[in-house]
Amino acid sequence: MKGTAKFVQGNEACVEGALYAGLKFFAGYPITPSTEIAEHLSERLPRIGGKFIQMEDEIASMCAIIGASLSGCKVMTATSGPGFSLMQEALGYAVMAEIPCVIANVQRGGPSTGIPTHVSQGDVNQARWGTHGDHSIVALTASNHQDVFAITVEAFNISETYRTPVVLLFDEVIGHMRERLVVPEAGDMPIVERLKTSVREGVDYHPYLPREDGRLPMSDFGGVHRYNVTGLFHDMWGFPSDDPAVVHGLIRHLMDKIENRTNQLARYREFYTEHADCLLISYGSSARSARHVVERRRLRGESFGLLELQTLWPFPSEIVRNKCANARHVIVVEMNTGQVCQNVRLAVANPERVFLANRVDGSFITPTDIQRMLHLFQGKGV
Amino acid sequence: MAVKDYIRERFFPHIWCAGCGHGIVMNGLIRAIEKLAIPKNDIVMVSGIGCSSRMSGYLDFHTLHTLHGRALAFATGVKLSLPDLNVIVPMGDGDALAIGGNHFIHAARRNIDVTALVMNNRIYGMTGGQYSPLSGRGILATTAPFSNIDQSFDVVELATAAGATFVARTTAYHVREMATIIQEAVVHKGFSVVEVMSQCPTYFGRKNRQGDAVAMLKHLRDTVHPIGAKAKDENSDFVERGVFVRKDRPEYCAEYDDIIRRAMEGS
Numbered sequence: 001m002k003g004t005a006k007f008v009q010g011n012e013a014c015v016e017g018a019l020y021a022g023l024k025f026f027a028g029y030p031i032t033p034s035t036e037i038a039e040h041l042s043e044r045l046p047r048i049g050g051k052f053i054q055m056e057d058e059i060a061s062m063c064a065i066i067g068a069s070l071s072g073c074k075v076m077t078a079t080s081g082p083g084f085s086l087m088q089e090a091l092g093y094a095v096m097a098e099i100p101c102v103i104a105n106v107q108r109g110g111p112s113t114g115i116p117t118h119v120s121q122g123d124v125n126q127a128r129w130g131t132h133g134d135h136s137i138v139a140l141t142a143s144n145h146q147d148v149f150a151i152t153v154e155a156f157n158i159s160e161t162y163r164t165p166v167v168l169l170f171d172e173v174i175g176h177m178r179e180r181l182v183v184p185e186a187g188d189m190p191i192v193e194r195l196k197t198s199v200r201e202g203v204d205y206h207p208y209l210p211r212e213d214g215r216l217p218m219s220d221f222g223g224v225h226r227y228n229v230t231g232l233f234h235d236m237w238g239f240p241s242d243d244p245a246v247v248h249g250l251i252r253h254l255m256d257k258i259e260n261r262t263n264q265l266a267r268y269r270e271f272y273t274e275h276a277d278c279l280l281i282s283y284g285s286s287a288r289s290a291r292h293v294v295e296r297r298r299l300r301g302e303s304f305g306l307l308e309l310q311t312l313w314p315f316p317s318e319i320v321r322n323k324c325a326n327a328r329h330v331i332v333v334e335m336n337t338g339q340v341c342q343n344v345r346l347a348v349a350n351p352e353r354v355f356l357a358n359r360v361d362g363s364f365i366t367p368t369d370i371q372r373m374l375h376l377f378q379g380k381g382v
Numbered sequence: 383m384a385v386k387d388y389i390r391e392r393f394f395p396h397i398w399c400a401g402c403g404h405g406i407v408m409n410g411l412i413r414a415i416e417k418l419a420i421p422k423n424d425i426v427m428v429s430g431i432g433c434s435s436r437m438s439g440y441l442d443f444h445t446l447h448t449l450h451g452r453a454l455a456f457a458t459g460v461k462l463s464l465p466d467l468n469v470i471v472p473m474g475d476g477d478a479l480a481i482g483g484n485h486f487i488h489a490a491r492r493n494i495d496v497t498a499l500v501m502n503n504r505i506y507g508m509t510g511g512q513y514s515p516l517s518g519r520g521i522l523a524t525t526a527p528f529s530n531i532d533q534s535f536d537v538v539e540l541a542t543a544a545g546a547t548f549v550a551r552t553t554a555y556h557v558r559e560m561a562t563i564i565q566e567a568v569v570h571k572g573f574s575v576v577e578v579m580s581q582c583p584t585y586f587g588r589k590n591r592q593g594d595a596v597a598m599l600k601h602l603r604d605t606v607h608p609i610g611a612k613a614k615d616e617n618s619d620f621v622e623r624g625v626f627v628r629k630d631r632p633e634y635c636a637e638y639d640d641i642i643r644r645a646m647e648g649s
Contacts, residue, residue: 025463046645051462051638056488060455063448067428067459070446071467075459093449221426221444221460222467228390228439230447239393239439240447 003184010174011036013145013181014078014104015044017152020183021191023102024050024073027064029057029083032116033172034106037078058083062090062103069099070229072194072220074156078104081114084123084130091165092131093231095254097238098163098208098216100194102155105167106175107284109362118362119172121284124339127167128313134251136258138265139167139313143287145181147269148174150189151310154267157192162257163216169312171335173285173364194218197225208250209236214257258314266316269308272298273323276305278374280357281320281344282333283309285364290333292367293374312340317347329377330354335365388412388422390442397436399507401587401595403554403580404434407501408441410557410578411470414564425468428457430482432474433508433582434501443470451481454489457496465495465635468568475502475516479535483515490544493572494634498546499564500537500575503582511585522589538626541575548574549627553602554581556623563625572633579606579621 008016015037018026026045028038038054045052051068055061058079065075079087084105094101107123109115123130127139138158142151148170155166197217199205201224210216219225232240233247241247258265271294273279278297282290287308297304307323309316324330324344330353332341338356345351357373359365389412398404415425425443429435431450438445444467448456453471461469478486478500489496505523506512513523518534526532541549548570552560560578567574581587581598592598607613609624 025459027459043645046638046642047648049642049646053458053462053638055455055458056484059452060458060485060488063452063455064459064462066448067446067456067461068463069459071460071463073463089449090452220464221446222423222464224423226422226442226444228445228447230439231449232447237392 003182003188006181006183007178008145008181009036009176009178010145010148010170011106011176012040013148014152014168014170015040016181016183017149018076018102018156019044019048020149020189021153021156022074022193023076023156025065025068025075026051026077027053027055027061027068028077028079029055029061031058031080031083033108033175034078034080034104036175037104037106058086059090062087065101066090066094066097066099069101070221074100074160074194076102076104078106080106080108080116081110081123082112084126088130092133092135094165095131095135095137096231097229099165100159100163101165102152102159103165103167105169107169107171115362117172119285119335119364120360120362121169121171121286121335122339122360123169124312124336127169134255136255137167137313138164138258138311139169140267140311141169141284142310143174143284143308145179147310149181149183151267153189153191157190158265160192160194161215163218164258169284171284177285196220199225206236207238208234210253262314262316263318265311265314266319267310268316268319269310270323271306271308273305273307275303276327277303278305278329278331279324279327280304280306280331280333281309281340282306283312283340286333286335289365289367289370293370296367309340315343315347317343320344320347321349324348328353331357331374331377333357333365333370335359383416385409385412385416388415388442390440393439396440398433399584401581401583402433403503403582404437404501406554406557407472407499407560407578407580408437410560411472411499411564412441413561414568417561417565418568420468420568424466425470426460428453428460428469428471430473430477431508432477432506434472434474435477437472451477452485453477454482454485454496454498458489458494461494461496462635462638465639469496470499470568471496472499472501474507475500475504476506476514479537479540480515487540487544490541490546490573490575492634493545493547493631495571496573497567498573498575500577501580502537502577503580503586505582505586507582507585511589524589537575537577542627545573545631546575546627547572547629547631548625550575550625551577551579551621551623553579553606553623555599555602559623566625570628572631
């Protein structure tokens with residue numbers, strides 16, 4: 001790939017991706033291990049006329065980016081566990097009011113203050129269900145810096161296309177590890193720009209009336225269309241409504257626009273998955289160790305494959321079911337107590353063949369860890 | 383323009399009780415905007431949750447009805463991304479100073495050019511009459527059946543200490559003065575706070591035997607006096623009204639524009 005090669009942290013790769021995607025406004029609050037994203041953006045954004053603000057907390061950060069998004073900017077915030085918890089109410093607001101925004105959660109160990117400087121993947125379910133009420137969400141992740149860059153660009157594109165918050169679920173190892181990143185030249189990767197309404201001044205603009213293709217064109221604050229935005233259930237003018245038909249219509253719209261596109265939104269990588277007897281499923285930094293194991297076992301002639309998930313939500317059940325159809329063992333490698341494993345078991349035809357290989361002690365799961373657990377799963381003892 | 387040209391009639395009737403002070407404040411705000419002749423497209427109204435926050439829906443500006451207590455945080459995002467717009471934030475006393483207290487002091491500290499309108503009726507109306515951080519000691523509320531032991535904030539002192547560069551207090555009784563003060567607050571370059579003491583006859587009035595809306599307005603007339611008035615010397619329980627702070631300090635968005643200029647020169 002042509003472009004500029006850099007040797008960077010994962011957090012910087014995320015910054016590069018966000019800027020490439022057109023980020024113009026960032027609000028955040030310092031928290032380990034995501035702080036470098038804020039630090040780099042505080043320097044990079046004003047250089048391109050963008051805005052950076054360090055708010056009084058993560059609640060305010062999430063609220064500020066929503067305000068800026070309605071003013072026409074591509075927006076982002078970055079945080080980790082405790083901050084992500086604080087953002088949940090406003091994240092739900094962004095779901096309800098359909099505000100494009102990207103939230104990077106560089107995961108550390110929890111609950112509570114947990115283990116701030118160590119790795120975890122324990123926020124998978126929080127990304128899905130952290131805010132109250134029925135809703136859908138998109139959550140993406142990646143295992144290397146080139147993919148962190150690309151998936152960050154994807155996050156902005158999906159966010160703009162479907163007018164939804166998108167969560168980037170990175171982890172401490174990805175965030176702090178340094179490796180090579182090639183930043184593509186402008187135009188090499190597709191960028192989705194904000195869809196603005198073509199309704200002229202004086203003609204009634206319905207901010208929440210979807211077009212035939214389901215998309216909702218926006219009108220920026222300060223423009224010629226004045227309308228209401230609210231976190232209450234609302235009609236096509238954005239005005240509060242408790243009419244059961246309106247409430248039902250909106251909740252279905254919010255769910256369906258994501259869930260009905262599960263396959264379309266599924267991003268994943270696969271290594272030797274076809275006819276693999278033993279299929280490993282992993283994501284984020286743990287997928288690096290899983291891939292190492294797969295390569296080693298294949299050198300020994302064993303039929304191993306890896307499905308690396310990049311879209312965690314909506315969970316790509318159909319794809320997982322198909323990929324696992326012929327495997328005798330499915331091993332989910334992750335650094336939590338089985339949050340993705342649970343979904344794999346729900347997705348596949350033979351859940352009793354799905355095993356969890358995990359670590360939840362703040363230590364990175366190594367290829368050796370996985371190898372030891374494989375011995376057990378394959379009935380070879382310890 | 384006539385007052386009704388600022389209102390979204392489609393969304394009426396409003397939810398406010400008979401005798402509520404919020405409609406009077408909305409009228410005062412409309413008159414201020416009309417005097418200033420600011421185009422409606424140049425105004426963003428950001429509100430939180432509560433009776434007062436419903437004002438945003440009724441007015442024909444760009445309106446953002448947000449989360450309880452967070453209006454100023456949303457408003458900060460709007461203002462910083464589009465500094466040329468006028469951002470007005472109507473809030474209730476609980477919204478602004480209990481759940482939103484942190485955002486209030488930090489918006490004041492930054493001196494971001496936003497107008498905060500604190501409609502202080504000393505009670506949580508929407509949830510049915512619980513005490514707020516402005517109720518004050520000795521007040522009865524549904525959550526203070528034996529009388530309130532919470533001390534209250536003084537909005538003017540709090541805003542001043544936090545760094546607001548325009549701080550004023552008026553009441554729902556003093557309607558003309560209210561419009562003039564709001565006018566000055568909107569024009570002021572920096573974080574401006576206008577506390578409007580208002581009446582909630584439904585909950586505060588009934589619980590505390592203050593009579594109907596008219597009686598409560600008369601009470602505001604008789605107990606809230608201009609800054610420096612002799613009445614205050616005679617009765618220390620009286621409250622002062624008027625403009626307390628009017629000063630120049632670098633405004634946040636203007637300062638950030640300077641950062642952009644320096645960053646661009648440096649790159």
